[in-house]
Amino acid sequence: MLPSQTSVLREIQEYFAFLSSYIQSRLMRFGKRFEGTKDIIVAFLIVKRGKYSGSFLNTSFFLLMGAALIGGPVIAQNNPFISDSAPDQEEQSTFATDIYSLPFRTQFSEKPRDGTIDHVVKKWRDISITSQYL
Numbered sequence: 001m002l003p004s005q006t007s008v009l010r011e012i013q014e015y016f017a018f019l020s021s022y023i024q025s026r027l028m029r030f031g032k033r034f035e036g037t038k039d040i041i042v043a044f045l046i047v048k049r050g051k052y053s054g055s056f057l058n059t060s061f062f063l064l065m066g067a068a069l070i071g072g073p074v075i076a077q078n079n080p081f082i083s084d085s086a087p088d089q090e091e092q093s094t095f096a097t098d099i100y101s102l103p104f105r106t107q108f109s110e111k112p113r114d115g116t117i118d119h120v121v122k123k124w125r126d127i128s129i130t131s132q133y134l
Contacts, residue, residue: 121130
C-alpha cells in the first residue's frame with residue numbers, strides 16, 4: 001500500500017470511531033432526558049393516591065376537555081361520513097350539524113318487493129345457484 005492510502009484508511013477508522021462515540025453520547029443524553037421527564041410524570045401520577053387526588057382528577061378532566069376542544073374541529077374536518085362534495089352546502093359549525101345534509105340517504109330498489117318469495121333450499125345448493133331462480 002502507498003502511504004497516502006494508509007493515511008486515508010486511518011482517517012476513515014478515526015472518523016467511524018468518532019461517529020460511534022458521538023452517536024453513543026447523543027443516545028445517552030436523550031435517554032437521560034427521557035428518563036428524567038418520565039420520572040416527573042410518574043411522580044405526578046403517584047400523587048393521585050394521596051391528599052391531592054381531587055386536584056389530580058380536576059386537572060385530568062380539564063386536560064381532557066382541552067384536548068377535546070382543540071382536537072374536535074380537526075376530527076370533524078377529516079370526518080369521512082360528512083360529504084364535502086355537496087355543491088350548495090354552506091360552511092357548518094363543528095358544534096351544530098344539520099342531520100338532513102348528511103350523505104346517508106335511503107336508496108329505493110327498482111326490484112319489486114311487494115311480497116315474499118317462498119323457496120325451499122335444496123341440499124348441496126349454494127347461493128349462486130339459488131339466486132338464479134330468484
